[in-house]
Amino acid sequence: MNLKLNWFLLLGFLSVFLGSGEAQLTPILINCGANASTSVDGRKWIGDTLHGNNFTISFPGIVVSTSATNVDSVYGDLYTTARVFNATSTYNFSTLSGTFYIRLHFFPFPSEIFDVNNSSFDVRTNNLKLVSKFNVAEEISWKNMRSNSNFSSLMKEYYLDTGLDNLWIEFIPGYGSLAFINVIEVIPVLYKFSHSISRLGNNYLALSSHGIETMYRLNMGGPDLETINDYNLRTKWESDDKYMFSVNTASKVSNKSTVSYTSSNDSANAPLEIYETARVSSDSQVLEKRSNMSWSFNVDPNFDYLVRLHFCEVQYDMANQRIFGIFIDNKTAAQSYDVFKHAKGMNKAYHEDFMNSLPQNFDMLWLQLGPDPSSSPAGSDAILNGLEVFKLSRNGYLANVPSRVGNGFPGKKKKVMSFWMIILVCSASLFVFSLVCAVIICLYIRKKRRIEINPNSNSPVWRPFLLGALSSTTNARASKAALNFNELLSNNRMGRMFSLADIKAATNNFDESLVIGVGGFGKVFKGEIEGMLVAIKRAHPQSQQGLKEFETEIEMLSKLRHQHLVAMIGYCDEQNEMILVYEYMAKGTLRSHLFGSDNPSLTWKQRIEICIGSARGLHYLHTGADRSVIHRDVKTTNILLDEKFVAKMADFGLSKAGPALDQTHVSTAVKGSFGYLDPEYFRRQQLTEKSDVYSFGVVLFEVLCGRPVINPTLPKDQINLTDWALRLQQRKSLETIVDPRLEGKYSQVSLEKFAEIAEKCLADQGRDRPTMGDVLWHLESVLQLHETHERSTQVETYAKSRDGIHEICLSHPHNLEGEEEHETDLEIPAANDERR
Known part of the structure; x- marks a missing residue:
């Protein structure tokens, strides 16, 4: 009898638990600024002006509305109203606790009450700052530019495990600005990111202690897709086409067979439709497979990212038929990966999570799937069905300002230091200050004595980064870099040493109006020294990139002299400055004469001659020294023109010594400019002179077509100039995209020959590309053909x-x-x- 009673009690507890769990999964869908409930996409949306809802608003703000939204979205009817705040306001959900998906919808429709384009505000929820100084119109514009889309609204999605008894969302307008919101979704879920995961090559990270923002959801090999999962969360999956580095490295496959989940946990992550299509390596019949499928994503630097890969083997019914490697940001995430083995069968859907950290100044996340060196070529093609990228909070921030400290959160007590703690901190600060002063005085006295002993000494003392160093490690690294730079100055032919007074006089004390270029190293000024125009490159004192590039450029230019390489005239090493002086190129960059400026258009003959000059400079780099030099950043902005339009290669900061006689390549990290990067170098991290040839091929098409290599404002199939031009070249219709400013003033045969050279330079495999000497010879023949025509x-x-x-x-x-x-x-x- 007691046993039966216990069973009834247990069933009662279970029913209460399940009932409460079901209640927890009821979403709260808010139509901000609306005074009535409405049904959209099969769900009920509550107007936030109604009374009796299970949330409150601390400050009502202003309700605005519009008659039409003109937005292609299922939420269009909800975007006709918004709530605007000119003071901090909080949506408080006092009855909610646990784990949630939160979605914030912004549609900046015009209003007479406020200017949406100038809105700037923060959004916080519990212990997280979601956005900071957020301008919706700018964010939408940036999103459209990156993805070549035409969005008019913005939705941001977050996953939050509050650990508190309530949930609140706070909108904080900036000074003199406004905040607004159109739609809020609060969707409680039972599923949690509760497990720990290892960073690539690093320690473990517990996901449950972090807020998470959804950055990307991609349907690999399939179309755009919208689904509603078991948690009433409508998820949109984009096609992966526009994120692929090269669509030629992969093909699409699909399977009409029944797909099922490997485990119940996978059903909470992606719908089955995602697993019915996939991307696979397109060279599956090639004996020697060396191509990676690659995707790139714009992300925020200085955050951890969870990369979730969705797999389902839809082609092979046995193990060991498809083995590949997974690489994230050039790090090996998995080797000898076999989807069939992991899923324990065909048509079994599952996901795999990987963690990666992006350092400061890195805003691009790369994913590559391809050949595994440890596997045989016969089974090295890769497969991927879906992808999700999540950003993890750092120090309470999901906003892209992790170093900015907030003003605290509601309900959180501020820590107050005791009196004795203040005394201790002040004493320690005074001691450190006194010690620093003593060291500075000693160094000054020592330097003064050295000058008195040897007043005629001109040996440079260049320590440009010691002032900005913040730690002993940084100091040591900076000192070593400064010594290396001084050694370069003393051992190489650096030309004339200018005084800082000379440089300031030449640039009118570094007048910003004289700036003619800006890069990672710092700025380039136009100047005049003794009646001669010069270009003066001044390193930024905090730029570690600049120091490395300066060292490389000095090392290269001190050994190389050629009429088609920009010449270095001298340098300045006074007062912790790092300045190099070059010959001035009056006509600027080649790019400025092709597009984006008011410069007159170049004739066809001028374009050919400029390409020939550039090719001569590169050919000299590849063959003119004991060991070849690979420029590694060939592009139209690094080809400069003098007053007679003579072309010269510039900017050797990324240059690299080529392979030795007994080597075929140089193994090195991938560097270069997007759009010009050799795909083989990117896939294999193996640098050769043919990488410069590929980049030069891109330049040739820019010269021919008069447009940038990447233009996100164009239709999808025209964004990448290289892909577009090659397609038209294969169809024998390239003349349709020739720069219209040429007005047909060229010979057809010379144009066809020119395009043929560019096409050969862009061969996918380096061994199929011509040498720079061959390119130069063919370009000279193009010039002869044109002159004969003239x-x-x-x-x-x-x-x-x-x-x-x-x-x-x-x-x-x-x-x-x-x-x-x-x-x-x-x-x-x-x-x-x-x-x-």
């Missing part, structure tokens, strides 16, 4: 002129005596006439 055109014009004069003479016989005079005035320019 001469024949001039002869034809002259002949037509003679025929016209002859006809006039026949019709007016009394003017025959003047025929010779006309004939003498017409002159055919010589082939080598410099006036052309």
